[in-house]
Amino acid sequence: xxxxxxxxxxxxxxxxxxxxxxxxxxxxxxxxxxxxxxxxxxxxxxxxxxxxxxxxxxxxxxxxxxxxxxxxxxxxxxxxxxxxxxxxxxxxxxxxxxx
Numbered sequence: 001x002x003x004x005x006x007x008x009x010x011x012x013x014x015x016x017x018x019x020x021x022x023x024x025x026x027x028x029x030x031x032x033x034x035x036x037x038x039x040x041x042x043x044x045x046x047x048x049x050x051x052x053x054x055x056x057x058x059x060x061x062x063x064x065x066x067x068x069x070x071x072x073x074x075x076x077x078x079x080x081x082x083x084x085x086x087x088x089x090x091x092x093x094x095x096x097x098x099x
Contacts, residue, residue, distance in 0.1 A: 007083055015076050022069055029065065033058050 036058075040051045 004083060008080070011076065011079060011083070018072060022065075022072075025065070029061065 036054065040046055040054055
């Protein structure tokens with residue numbers, strides 16, 4: 001069988017697994033954000049500054065999560081492009097003789 005085909009299949013499986021994991025992570029983070037927002041805004045004695053800080057923290061986490069997802073998607077694209085390039089022009093590695 002073709003090694004290139006197997007590599008593409010493995011990379012595709014890895015990408016699907018990572019996307020599924022990220023989807024679950026997104027859902028969990030969104031749910032926890034909603035629960036936290038309800039709790040923060042219902043507690044009257046909770047300082048307004050703390051609520052703003054929690055909102056800023058949530059936005060920072062979202063941005064980091066989105067940046068990480070973008071980086072992983074880019075890496076998979078680059079990996080697949082590299083794998084699909086024509087390797088016929090490359091010279092095979094020479095074997096070194098044991099001394």
